[in-house]
Structure formats: C-alpha cells, structure tokens
Amino acid sequence: MDHDTIRNSGSTRSVTQPGATGLLGRLRTATRPAHQALEQHPILRPLPGPALTDTDYLRVLTAFADFYRILEPSLLDELTKLVDKQDTAYRYQPRWPLLRDDLRDLHTVTSGNPPEIPNLPSICDTSTLLGVMYVLEGATQGGRIIAPNLANTLGLNATCGARYFHLYRQGMWQHFKVLLAGYDRRVNNTAATHSAIQVFDALYLHLDHYPPPNRSRP
Numbered sequence: 679m680d681h682d683t684i685r686n687s688g689s690t691r692s693v694t695q696p697g698a699t700g701l702l703g704r705l706r707t708a709t710r711p712a713h714q715a716l717e718q719h720p721i722l723r724p725l726p727g728p729a730l731t732d733t734d735y736l737r738v739l740t741a742f743a744d745f746y747r748i749l750e751p752s753l754l755d756e757l758t759k760l761v762d763k764q765d766t767a768y769r770y771q772p773r774w775p776l777l778r779d780d781l782r783d784l785h786t787v788t789s790g791n792p793p794e795i796p797n798l799p800s801i802c803d804t805s806t807l808l809g810v811m812y813v814l815e816g817a818t819q820g821g822r823i824i825a826p827n828l829a830n831t832l833g834l835n836a837t838c839g840a841r842y843f844h845l846y847r848q849g850m851w852q853h854f855k856v857l858l859a860g861y862d863r864r865v866n867n868t869a870a871t872h873s874a875i876q877v878f879d880a881l882y883l884h885l886d887h888y889p890p891p892n893r894s895r896p
C-alpha cells in the first residue's frame with residue numbers, strides 16, 4: 679500500500695498515513711508543511727514528550743480554548759446546514775466546552791477576552807467550510823499520540839483534564855472522510871486547500887500570543 683510519512687523533525691516520532699487521493703489527498707499534501715511547522719511551535723512542541731509539565735499543558739489548553747471560542751460560533755451554523763443536507767453519521771462535537779471543562783479540572787478558567795485572530799477564513803461556501811473542517815477534525819488524530827502522553831506524564835484522562843485530546847476515540851474522523859469524499863468533484867479544491875492552510879497559519883500566529891516554555895530545546 680502507498681504510504682505517506684509525517685516526520686516530526688527533532689524527535690524520533692514517525693507516523694505513516696495511508697496515501698489518499700481526491701480532495702483528502704490534496705488537503706493532506708497542501709497542508710503538510712503547515713502541520714509540520716505547527717507541531718514544532720514552541721507552545722506545542724512539549725505536548726508529545728516525556729518532559730511535559732502542568733504549566734506547558736495549561737498553556738496549550740488556554741490557547742486552544744481561546745482559539746475555538748472565537749472560531750466555533752461562525753462555524754457551527756454553517757456546519758449544521760451542511761450536515762443536515764447529507765446522509766452522514768458525521769457530527770461535529772464543539773471543542774470549546776471540552777477545553778473549558780479540561781481547564782476547570784485543572785482549576786483554571788479561560789481569560790476574559792481572548793486575543794483577536796485575524797486571517798481566519800470567512801466561511802462563505804462549502805469549499806471553505808470543508809477546508810476548515812478538515813483541519814479541525816484531522817487535528818483529533820494527534821490525540822492518538824498526545825492522550826497517552828498526558829496519562830503518563832500528568833495523570834490526565836478522558837474524564838479529567840484531557841477530554842479534548844480524546845476526541846479521536848469517537849471515530850468522527852472516519853465519518854468526516856466519507857463526507858469529504860462525497861464532495862470530491864463538487865467543490866472548489868483550491869478554495870478548500872486555501873482555507874485549510876489559512877486555519878493552520880492563523881492558529882500558528884495565535885499561539886505566538888502565549889508565553890513560550892522557558893527552557894532550551896532538548
């Protein structure tokens with residue numbers, strides 16, 4: 679079988695993904711550099727590693743909570759309309775409430791006013807929406823590596839402190855891929871890949887607002 683390889687430069691992790699064609703394949707190829715850059719952002723870099731601290735993790739949760747709190751309101755209506763028109767088992771689970779509850783488990787509340795996030799794509803059509811959703815739903819897959827590390831390093835799990843990183847267990851990524859395949863020849867692939875890259879880039883810049891961990895790279 680054809681396999682792509684995601685390599686996490688600077689670590690020993692190497693993950694294989696089955697090769698994909700069509701819109702999924704184009705989204706995957708177009709966003710690979712942005713994904714690799716994001717994984718290496720100073721805020722996210724400690725997440726899969728054994729030296730992860732409470733402070734590192736709280737920083738990630740806070741930054742993600744702020745991000746989803748801003749992004750999701752404009753997304754949810756459009757997504758509901760899209761899903762309602764389809765015969766699909768796919769359902770989007772809002773991330774912000776999970777992140778808020780994870781923070782609450784760790785005795786923290788989100789800040790009053792999250793920083794603004796310029797450069798988010800405006801969700802004006804199905805192509806743009808699918809590009810955004812590819813990023814948000816695909817992001818659950820990182821949990822396959824991150825959730826076990828949260829258990830090992832910080833003792834967190836799907837009911838305490840690490841709800842968000844256990845989303846991969848719901849299997850929605852598989853349903854989303856089926857939904858995406860149904861749109862393969864019906865949407866503007868360029869618009870979809872463009873909006874996916876915009877989300878990666880917007881999140882990267884958003885993370886720059888949070889103080890990086892105060893230690894040198896291993």
Ligand code: HEM
Nearest residue numbers: 693694695706716717722725726812813816817819820823
């Ligand atoms: C340290 C942080 C991260 C790690 C370690 C990580 C790791 C991974 C892993 C292991 C996969 C699965 C590859 C496979 O299926 O074999 C994946 C997929 C993916 N991740 Fe991440 N990830 C991280 C952060 C993010 C973030 C913040 C986003 C976006 C918000 C993101 C978006 C995606 C997407 C869209 C995919 C699906 C790729 C595809 O199968 O087409 N990731 N990631």
